[in-house]
Amino acid sequence: MGRYIAKRLLNLLPVILGITLLVFAFLHLIPGDPALTMLGDRATPQQVEALRERMGLNQPLPLQYFKFLWDLIRLDFGTSIITGVPIAEEIRIRWPATFELSVAAMLVASILGIPAGVLAAVRKNSFVDNLTMSGSLLGVSLPVYWLGLLLIYLFAVNLNWLPPSGRLSIDAGFSFKPITGFYVLDALLRFDFKALQDVLKHLILPALTLGTIPLAILARITRSAMLEVLSQDYIRTARAKGLLERWVIFKHALKNALLPVVTIIGLQFGTLLGGAILTETIFSWPGIGSWIYEGILNRDYPVVQGGVVFVAVAFVLINLIVDLSYALLDPRIQYQ
Numbered sequence: 001m002g003r004y005i006a007k008r009l010l011n012l013l014p015v016i017l018g019i020t021l022l023v024f025a026f027l028h029l030i031p032g033d034p035a036l037t038m039l040g041d042r043a044t045p046q047q048v049e050a051l052r053e054r055m056g057l058n059q060p061l062p063l064q065y066f067k068f069l070w071d072l073i074r075l076d077f078g079t080s081i082i083t084g085v086p087i088a089e090e091i092r093i094r095w096p097a098t099f100e101l102s103v104a105a106m107l108v109a110s111i112l113g114i115p116a117g118v119l120a121a122v123r124k125n126s127f128v129d130n131l132t133m134s135g136s137l138l139g140v141s142l143p144v145y146w147l148g149l150l151l152i153y154l155f156a157v158n159l160n161w162l163p164p165s166g167r168l169s170i171d172a173g174f175s176f177k178p179i180t181g182f183y184v185l186d187a188l189l190r191f192d193f194k195a196l197q198d199v200l201k202h203l204i205l206p207a208l209t210l211g212t213i214p215l216a217i218l219a220r221i222t223r224s225a226m227l228e229v230l231s232q233d234y235i236r237t238a239r240a241k242g243l244l245e246r247w248v249i250f251k252h253a254l255k256n257a258l259l260p261v262v263t264i265i266g267l268q269f270g271t272l273l274g275g276a277i278l279t280e281t282i283f284s285w286p287g288i289g290s291w292i293y294e295g296i297l298n299r300d301y302p303v304v305q306g307g308v309v310f311v312a313v314a315f316v317l318i319n320l321i322v323d324l325s326y327a328l329l330d331p332r333i334q335y336q
Contacts, residue, residue, distance in 0.1 A: 005320070005324070008320055008323070009320075012316050012320070015316060016309070016312060016313060016316070017069075019308070019309060019312045020065075020068070020069060020072065020305075020309055021065070023304065023305055023308045023309065024064075024065050024068060024305060027301060027304055027305065028061060035048050035049075035051040035052045035055065035057060036048055055081070068305060072309060075088070076088075077091070077302065077305075077306030077309075077310070078301075078302030078305070078306055079302060080295075080300055080302055080303050081298075081299075081300045081301065081302060081303075082295075082298050082300050082303075087302050087303060087306035087307070088306075090291060090303070090307075091288070091306070091307065091310055092181070093181065093286075094286055094287055094288050094291050095181070095288060095310075096180065096181030096182045096183075097167060097181070097285060097286050097287045097288075098272075098273060098280075098287035098288040098289065099182070099273065100182050100183065100184060100203070101203070101206055101207060101210060101272075101276070101279075101280075101285060101287060102210075102269060102272035102273050103269075104203050104206075104207035104211070105206075105207045105210035105211035105214065105272055106211065106214060106265060106268065106269050106272065107207075107211075108207050108208060108211035108215065109211040109212075109214035109215040109217075109218050109265075109268070110218065110265060112215050112219075113136075113214070113215040113216070113217070113218030113219040113222065114218055114219075114222050114261065116132050116135075116136070116215075116219040116222075117132070117218065117219040117220065117221065117222025117223040117225075117226060117261075118222060118223075118226055118249065118254060119132065120132040120133060120219065120223045121222070121223045121226030121227045121230060122226070122230075122249060124227065129223075132219060132223070133219075133220065133223070135216070135219075136215075136216035136217075136219040136220050137216070138216075139212045139213060139215055139216030139219075140213055140216045140217065142212060144209060144210070144212070144213070144276070144278045144279055144282075145278045145282055147209050147212060148205070148206070148209040148278070148279060148282040148283065149282060151205050151208060151209060152164045152165075152205065152282070152283075155205060156205070162201050162202075162204055162205055163201055163202050163205075164205070164283070165202075165282075165283045165284035165285075166202055166283070166284050166285075167183055167199065167202050167203075167285065167286065168183060168195070168198060168199060168202060169198050169202075175195075176190075176192065176195045177190070183195075183199040184196065184199055184200070184203070187199055205283065206279050206280075206282075206283040206285055209279050209282070209283070210272065210276050210279045214264075214265075214268040214272070217264060217268065218261065218264060218265065218268075221260055221261055221264050222257065222261050224260075225257035225258075225259075225260045225261060226253060226254065226257045228257070229253045229256050229257045230253055232256075234252065235248060235252060235253055238252050259326060262322060262325055262326070263322060265322075266318055266319060266321070266322030266325075267319070267322075269318055270314070270315040270316075270318040270319060271315075273288075273311060273314050273315060273318065276289050277289040277290055277292075277293045281293075288307060288310075288311060291303065291307060292304060292307040292308065292311075295307065
């Protein structure tokens with residue numbers, strides 16, 4: 001297992017190197033001058049050139065790229081051009097918000113999507129199956145921004161059950177002191193159940209909005225995997241032996257259908273870790289996605305480069321964890 005992990009980590013190095021090259025190249029192809037963006041249209045050519053020299057933008061692109069790569073090797077993500085805040089500090093502040101929202105969204109998707117897919121497979125071609133698949137198609141098709149605004153209008157404006165935006169209420173924010181940046185965990189560590197309730201209330205609407213598409217995908221994938229497993233000979237044998245149907249479904253069928261489901265969960269979770277720009281914008285969620293988007297608009301090279309590389313590394317590590325989990329789900333899989 002150790003040799004396999006080391007081999008996979010070595011194989012990830014060319015992937016990460018390619019990502020850094022693509023990010024650097026695409027960012028420099030965007031029209032505009034970041035120095036002019038910082039100084040404004042009234043800046044003189046001398047001021048713009050002085051700032052370009054200070055930022056190293058007047059150097060050849062290959063030299064800029066190798067400097068960027070060398071800084072990454074030293075875990076130096078640079079400093080934001082616009083705010084002057086180190087990128088590592090920005091990531092430390094914003095990453096917990098994105099991670100917390102992604103975990104909540106995947107919990108919603110898994111808790112609702114997997115049982116829906118199992119039920120649809122067991123009741124194949126029934127009304128329940130048609131309703132589940134129609135709902136999953138609707139979930140994939142609904143625009144996230146429209147669904148988010150609809151949920152805010154219904155539950156926050158009309159019913160006043162849930163807060164419309166943010167991670168914490170203003171009054172609760174004065175007394176709540178984060179430890180790790182993961183507000184749910186911090187509230188539990190401080191035994192502050194009032195703050196925990198407030199954090200969970202703020203998390204419900206964005207998690208429902210963000211989890212809609214993964215939920216629909218999981219339902220469809222689970223149904224397909226279950227239908228394939230339910231047609232196998234060992235399932236007919238289990239039923240012929242007189243085992244309870246629920247034991248056949250959950251012990252024999254679902255366990256063997258989990259590999260593609262786990263793969264989709266890993267891919268979707270890795271995607272969500274990149275930051276959901278629309279969801280974070282609608283709910284004023286201070287995460288990675290909205291931060292990188294602002295960096296693109298402002299031509300803030302260090303923010304975009306550092307943020308995207310960090311997200312890419314997180315994504316490939318999540319995929320590695322998913323690969324390793326296969327051996328736990330299926331004893332026939334062994335890593336040599």
